[in-house]
Amino acid sequence: MKILLVNIFYNEEGGAQKSTTLLAEQLVKEGHEVSVYSIDTDKPVNEKKNGVQIFRRNTTTFDLNYIFKTRKNRFKHLFYKFFEVFNKSAERNFEEILDVVQPDVIHFNCLSGMSLGIIEIAKSRGIKTVLTLRDYWLETPWGTKNNFIVNGMNRRLEPKVKRALSFVDIVTAPSAFTLNHFIEKEYFNSSHQICEVVENAVTFSQKNLKKIIDEKRSIVHNMDTRFLFVGSILRQKGIFKMVEAFKELSAYPNITLDIVGKGADLQELKAEIESDSRIKYLGFKSNPDLNNIYRSADVLVVPSDWDEPFGRVAIEGNSNGLPVIGSNRGGIPEIVHTTKGGEVFDISSISTFVEVMKKFIEMPNYNIYFDSILETIDTYQIEKQSEKFVKLYQK
Structure with missing residues (x-):
C-alpha cells in the first residue's frame, strides 16, 4: 500500500x-x-x-x-x-x-x-x-x-x-x-x-529483555534503590511532586533519583533539587545512551499530573526491564494494569506517592513485576501495532 x-x-x-x-x-x-x-x-x-x-x-x-x-x-x-x-x-x-x-x-x-x-x-x-x-x-x-x-x-x-x-x-x-x-x-x-x-509500541528483543531481567534478578536491594524519571521537564508531568515525595524519604540516604529530559521548567527544577545530593539531573539523552540509563536504574517513575493520552515512557521502561510507578492519570493506568509491571498511585496525594516509593525501597526483589513483564510486554511490540493499523487501512 x-x-x-x-x-x-x-x-x-x-x-x-x-x-x-x-x-x-x-x-x-x-x-x-x-x-x-x-x-x-x-x-x-x-x-x-x-x-x-x-x-x-x-x-x-x-x-x-x-x-x-x-x-x-x-x-x-x-x-x-x-x-x-x-x-x-x-x-x-x-x-x-x-x-x-x-x-x-x-x-x-x-x-x-x-x-x-x-x-x-x-x-x-x-x-x-x-x-x-x-x-x-x-x-x-x-x-x-x-x-x-x-x-x-x-x-x-x-x-x-x-x-x-x-x-x-x-x-x-x-x-x-x-x-x-x-x-x-x-x-x-x-x-x-x-x-x-x-496501543503505542516499542521495538525490543524478547531475548535481550530476558537477559536484562536475569541480571536485575541477581541484584539484592539493600535500601539503595535507584529511581529514574524520563520525560519533559514540565510541571504538568508531575516532576515537582515527585521531587517533593522523594525528599520526604530522607530516612533512606542511599537511594537516588536520576532525571532525564528537557523542558520549560528546567531552571526551576535545578533550583529545587540542588539541596539534595541524592537527586541528579542528567540532561536530555537519546538512544543508545538512554537505553543504558534505563538498564542501570531500578524503578521508573511516571508521575504525570495531567491526563496523558498514553504514556509511552512506561512501556519503554518495562521493555528495558524496569518496574514502573505510574500516576492514576490518562492512559498510564491502562499500561500498568496490562503489563502488571508496576504500581499505580494517586498523584493528588503526596503521602500516597511517598508510600509507593517506600514499598519499592523495602522490597527485597522485584520478581513479581519481572515475571509479569516477560509474560505481557509483547502486547506493545511494534509488529503487533503495525498489524492492527494495516487491517484498519485495508478496511
Missing part, C-alpha cells in the same frame, strides 16, 4: 514523534511504500531515512519554533494560534505532496499548525483517512489557559473542528481513556466512524 503519515514533527524527541517514526519504519519493513509530511523545518527538505520518504515543509504563516517558546508576545501568539487551525500554506504543501505520493490511505496524527483543512482536502480527493489521537489539541486549539479569551475562542472553533473531523473514516487512540474522552464530547460518532484503541 501507499501510506502517507502526517504529523507536525518527524523525529524521536517526544512520545508522538517516536510513535509516528516507529510505525513508519515498521511499515516500510513490511513492504509498504511510506511517506511522511511534517512542518518541522525552516525551508523545504525532501529526504529518505530508513526507507521512509520524508517531505519536511515550512509554512509562511506559522512559526513552529515561536509557538513553543516560553515567553511570547501576546499579539504574535494570537496571530500564530489562528494559523494553527487555518493554514492555507500548509494546505498548499499538502496538495502538492498528494500529487507526488498519490497515497491509498492518509494517516493523520498531531495536526496543530497543519490546518484542519487538510482533512477536507483528503475527503474531496476520495482518499481514505485514519486519525490517531495523540494529544488534546483538537479539543483546545486556542490553548488550555482558563481565561475569557481562550475559553471563548475554543468554544467558537468547536463546531468547525467537529465538522472537519466528521470527514475522517477511522479514529484510533493509544488508550481507551483518550478515545472515550473524545467520543463522549461528540468529536466523533462511533456509529458512523470506526473507533478503535491501537
Whole structure:
C-alpha cells in the first residue's frame, strides 16, 4: 500500500514523534511504500531515512519554533494560534505532496499548525483517512489557559473542528481513556466512524529483555534503590511532586533519583533539587545512551499530573526491564494494569506517592513485576501495532 503519515514533527524527541517514526519504519519493513509530511523545518527538505520518504515543509504563516517558546508576545501568539487551525500554506504543501505520493490511505496524527483543512482536502480527493489521537489539541486549539479569551475562542472553533473531523473514516487512540474522552464530547460518532484503541509500541528483543531481567534478578536491594524519571521537564508531568515525595524519604540516604529530559521548567527544577545530593539531573539523552540509563536504574517513575493520552515512557521502561510507578492519570493506568509491571498511585496525594516509593525501597526483589513483564510486554511490540493499523487501512 501507499501510506502517507502526517504529523507536525518527524523525529524521536517526544512520545508522538517516536510513535509516528516507529510505525513508519515498521511499515516500510513490511513492504509498504511510506511517506511522511511534517512542518518541522525552516525551508523545504525532501529526504529518505530508513526507507521512509520524508517531505519536511515550512509554512509562511506559522512559526513552529515561536509557538513553543516560553515567553511570547501576546499579539504574535494570537496571530500564530489562528494559523494553527487555518493554514492555507500548509494546505498548499499538502496538495502538492498528494500529487507526488498519490497515497491509498492518509494517516493523520498531531495536526496543530497543519490546518484542519487538510482533512477536507483528503475527503474531496476520495482518499481514505485514519486519525490517531495523540494529544488534546483538537479539543483546545486556542490553548488550555482558563481565561475569557481562550475559553471563548475554543468554544467558537468547536463546531468547525467537529465538522472537519466528521470527514475522517477511522479514529484510533493509544488508550481507551483518550478515545472515550473524545467520543463522549461528540468529536466523533462511533456509529458512523470506526473507533478503535491501537496501543503505542516499542521495538525490543524478547531475548535481550530476558537477559536484562536475569541480571536485575541477581541484584539484592539493600535500601539503595535507584529511581529514574524520563520525560519533559514540565510541571504538568508531575516532576515537582515527585521531587517533593522523594525528599520526604530522607530516612533512606542511599537511594537516588536520576532525571532525564528537557523542558520549560528546567531552571526551576535545578533550583529545587540542588539541596539534595541524592537527586541528579542528567540532561536530555537519546538512544543508545538512554537505553543504558534505563538498564542501570531500578524503578521508573511516571508521575504525570495531567491526563496523558498514553504514556509511552512506561512501556519503554518495562521493555528495558524496569518496574514502573505510574500516576492514576490518562492512559498510564491502562499500561500498568496490562503489563502488571508496576504500581499505580494517586498523584493528588503526596503521602500516597511517598508510600509507593517506600514499598519499592523495602522490597527485597522485584520478581513479581519481572515475571509479569516477560509474560505481557509483547502486547506493545511494534509488529503487533503495525498489524492492527494495516487491517484498519485495508478496511
